[in-house]
Amino acid sequence: AQTVTQSQPEMSVQEAETVTLSCTYDTSESNYYLFWYKQPPSRQMILVIRQEAYKQQNATENRFSVNFQKAAKSFSLKISDSQLGDTAMYFCAFSLSGNTPLVFGKGTRLSVIA
Amino acid sequence: EAQVTQNPRYLITVTGKKLTVTCSQNMNHEYMSWYRQDPGLGLRQIYYSMNVEVTDKGDVPEGYKVSRKEKRNFPLILESPSPNQTSLYFCASSEAAAYEQYFGPGTRLTVT
Numbered sequence: 001a002q003t004v005t006q007s008q009p010e011m012s013v014q015e016a017e018t019v020t021l022s023c024t025y026d027t028s029e030s031n032y033y034l035f036w037y038k039q040p041p042s043r044q045m046i047l048v049i050r051q052e053a054y055k056q057q058n059a060t061e062n063r064f065s066v067n068f069q070k071a072a073k074s075f076s077l078k079i080s081d082s083q084l085g086d087t088a089m090y091f092c093a094f095s096l097s098g099n100t101p102l103v104f105g106k107g108t109r110l111s112v113i114a
Numbered sequence: 115e116a117q118v119t120q121n122p123r124y125l126i127t128v129t130g131k132k133l134t135v136t137c138s139q140n141m142n143h144e145y146m147s148w149y150r151q152d153p154g155l156g157l158r159q160i161y162y163s164m165n166v167e168v169t170d171k172g173d174v175p176e177g178y179k180v181s182r183k184e185k186r187n188f189p190l191i192l193e194s195p196s197p198n199q200t201s202l203y204f205c206a207s208s209e210a211a212a213y214e215q216y217f218g219p220g221t222r223l224t225v226t
Binding site for chain 1 (some may be wrong): 147149154155156157158159162170173202204206211212213214215218219220
């Protein structure tokens with residue numbers, strides 16, 4: 001079974017600084033998908049970024065980028081120019097191809113400090 | 115507006131009293147799923163459905179039932195709720211598990 005590990009339960013960062021959230025996963029498959037979801041205090045789950053394992057180029061969405069290391073099974077999220085609105089729980093998630101279950105990590109609570 | 119709706123948003127009930135949490139999506143998605151979120155455990159999948167009349171167990175299916183009679187609806191049924199089912203529940207839909215999941219607003223369930 002696939003597993004996703006987020007080793008940092010809580011992190012904090014100063015406004016305008018850069019922070020990196022870690023995620024590792026375990027799978028024997030070669031074709032899969034990785035995600036970062038954000039859950040602000042409103043509880044709404046929002047997709048931040050998606051990476052396809054067969055693509056070597058790291059995905060980027062504005063201030064959010066990933067460092068995807070397939071051999072190391074690592075998928076970290078970098079948030080640049082952190083803003084107060086980035087304060088949230090961040091979940092890393094994994095999915096195989098097709099309609100197999102999505103597996104989430106336990107989350108990292110990020111606080112952005114003014 | 116593309117959305118996933120859940121009802122009720124908040125529910126307090128007693129042990130053993132059957133309840134249903136409804137979930138509906140208007141995006142014609144084939145894939146729908148239910149998750150529960152507990153502190154320190156992240157989101158865990160309860161059940162998922164790949165299409166009408168096709169459902170399958172996730173990681174924590176015990177004590178729950180689902181049905182998928184229509185493409186847009188995927189209700190979660192607790193036949194005999196117990197206190198350990200107190201949790202925050204999310205319904206989600208997508209084209210497939212490998213694509214972006216669209217989440218409902220969540221249902222906060224308390225079983226006393």
